[in-house]
Structure formats: structure tokens, C-alpha cells
Amino acid sequence: MKLVHKDLKPNEKRDNNPSRAxxxxxxxxxxxxxxxxxxxxxxxxxxxxxxxTVRRAYRERYPEHSNNIPDNxxxxxxxxxxxxxxxxxxxxxxILPVGKNNYRIATFDMYHKIENKAVPxxxxxxxxxxxxxxxxxxxxxxxxQAVAEITGMLKAxx
Numbered sequence: 001m002k003l004v005h006k007d008l009k010p011n012e013k014r015d016n017n018p019s020r021a022x023x024x025x026x027x028x029x030x031x032x033x034x035x036x037x038x039x040x041x042x043x044x045x046x047x048x049x050x051x052x053t054v055r056r057a058y059r060e061r062y063p064e065h066s067n068n069i070p071d072n073x074x075x076x077x078x079x080x081x082x083x084x085x086x087x088x089x090x091x092x093x094x095i096l097p098v099g100k101n102n103y104r105i106a107t108f109d110m111y112h113k114i115e116n117k118a119v120p121x122x123x124x125x126x127x128x129x130x131x132x133x134x135x136x137x138x139x140x141x142x143x144x145q146a147v148a149e150i151t152g153m154l155k156a157x158x
Contacts, residue, residue, distance in 0.1 A: 017070035022085035040106035
């Protein structure tokens with residue numbers, strides 16, 4: 001399998017810890033070559049940012065960030081395709097958990113493009129009142145999920 005490199009536009013690039021960390025991980029483990037050879041690359045959390053070889057490479061490549069090496073948890077969370085580290089976007093790669101502390105990097109298609117369609121807005125009221133939930137001020141994902149479940153939105157959509 002031959003990976004195709006795509007040059008990212010400036011607005012697609014992210015200068016953040018996950019992008020820096022993954023660029024080092026790809027370099028240390030030769031991940032793109034291994035994906036080309038085998039179709040995927042499996043990585044264990046012990047090989048990531050707690051690994052001394054990786055930490056040393058990170059400090060050398062990014063001395064200005066050497067006191068702020070990210071932890072594994074922060075480099076493994078990508079809720080949206082736009083959150084993917086630069087190197088993943090450049091090669092069309094994604095990452096999935098495949099077991100306890102193990103992840104597979106390959107050319108998956110994990111994200112569904114949501115089309116913005118004009119749909120009628122339905123006003124819903126909840127018959128349930130929860131003191132800790134202000135239906136007019138939903139600011140967190142867990143609160144939005146709770147409201148969607150309580151009001152029947154999830155059932156209506158799915």
C-alpha cells in the first residue's frame with residue numbers, strides 16, 4: 001500500500017501538543033513506512049509519550065516545549081476529523097483502539113461528514129425536571145446528551 005502525502009493548507013494545520021507528539025512518534029517508529037509495508041501500524045501506550053526514547057526525541061525536536069510533553073490521554077482523543085494531528089491528515093490516516101492500551105493506525109474512514117440540511121425545528125418540553133440541568137443553558141456534552149435522552153430527541157432521530 002502506497003500512502004499519498006497531502007500538503008496541508010495553513011488553516012488545516014494545528015500547532016498543538018498532539019500534532020507535535022505524533023510527528024515524533026511517526027519519526028521514532030517509522031510509522032508511515034510500516035503502514036505502507038503492512039497496511040497498518042499497531043502502537044501500545046507504553047511506546048508513546050511515557051517512553052524515554054520518545055521523550056528524548058520530543059525534547060530534541062521541540063526544545064521550546066520540552067517542559068510540556070503531553071500525556072497519552074491527550075494525544076489519543078479526536079472527536080472530530082479536524083482534531084486529527086497534522087501527520088494523520090497529511091497521509092489520510094486515523095487511529096482506533098484495538099484492545100487494552102493498543103491502537104491501530106491505518107486508512108480507516110471513521111468520521112461521517114454531516115450535511116447541514118434545513119429541517120423543521122420541533123420545540124420539545126420535558127416532563128422531567130432535574131435541578132442540576134438548565135434546559136435553557138446547555139454548555140457541556142454530557143448535559144446535551146442528557147437533554148437529548150430526556151426529551152426523546154435521540155429516539156426521534158435514531
